[in-house]
Amino acid sequence: MEFCEKCDAMMVGTTEEDGTKVLKCRSCGHTKAIKGRLTVSQNITKTPRDKIIVVEDDSIPMPKTKASCPKCGNNDAYYWTVQTRRGDEGATEFYRCTKCKHTWRRY
Numbered sequence: 001m002e003f004c005e006k007c008d009a010m011m012v013g014t015t016e017e018d019g020t021k022v023l024k025c026r027s028c029g030h031t032k033a034i035k036g037r038l039t040v041s042q043n044i045t046k047t048p049r050d051k052i053i054v055v056e057d058d059s060i061p062m063p064k065t066k067a068s069c070p071k072c073g074n075n076d077a078y079y080w081t082v083q084t085r086r087g088d089e090g091a092t093e094f095y096r097c098t099k100c101k102h103t104w105r106r107y
């Protein structure tokens with residue numbers, strides 16, 4: 001609760017014509033800027049478009065193929081395919097390095 005420094009009447013939150021939020025005295029019209037109460041809307045929760053599906057279960061036998069790991073240069077990798085939601089796009093091939101477990105995909 002804020003009170004007017006001029007007349008001690010109760011101040012209410014209001015929005016000025018230019019969009020700034022201020023406290024305004026109900027009695028004399030004195031205004032005071034609202035400090036530290038600005039709500040900054042954050043929009044940083046982006047869904048990564050190319051989220052790589054990592055298969056955690058190592059017990060599933062996966063076929064191996066010759067693919068060079070972009071991370072360590074190893075030439076053996078497990079591979080599997082994942083059907084994308086839109087069936088007409090075909091399956092995406094995923095690779096996992098047998099050495100460093102780095103996982104990547106091929107378009």
Ligand SMILES: [Zn+2]
Binds near residue numbers: 009025026029
């Ligand atoms: Zn006042």
Ligand SMILES: [Zn+2]
Binds near residue numbers: 073
């Ligand atoms: Zn590797």
